[in-house]
Amino acid sequence: QVRLLESGGGLVQAGGSLRLSCVASGITFRLVAMDWYRQGPGKQRELVAVISNSGGTNYADSVKGRFTISRDNAKNTVYLQMNSLEPEDTAVYFCRCAGTYWGQGTQVTVSS
Numbered sequence: 001q002v003r004l005l006e007s008g009g010g011l012v013q014a015g016g017s018l019r020l021s022c023v024a025s026g027i028t029f030r031l032v033a034m035d036w037y038r039q040g041p042g043k044q045r046e047l048v049a050v051i052s053n054s055g056g057t058n059y060a061d062s063v064k065g066r067f068t069i070s071r072d073n074a075k076n077t078v079y080l081q082m083n084s085l086e087p088e089d090t091a092v093y094f095c096r097c098a099g100t101y102w103g104q105g106t107q108v109t110v111s112s
Helices: none
Strands: 003-007 010-013 018-025 034-039 046-051 057-059 067-072 077-082 091-097 106-111
Touching (some): 018 034, 034 067, 034 077
16 A cells, blocks of 8 residues: 655745655655645646656746755655745645655645
């Protein structure tokens, strides 16, 4: 049974930083791609960042230069370092594993 557990969300002022973590279990973590998605109030869920099993990364244009995705295969964990946060980044952030499995999400709120 694959499980994903996100953490690290919270309330931060504009310009601040947060680091999200997602721990995976029940899967051979080093073999799978991991993604971060987000869903803001009244918006559709959107892809934020992707990291392949070999470490290649890709980002949504809206977060390029501000967010960094990384992974630690020894800890079965994917991270999303978020800097220079903006109110528009307010959303529930979800991690996804192998294009199939979702975590429960963690709330990020950025105040202006």
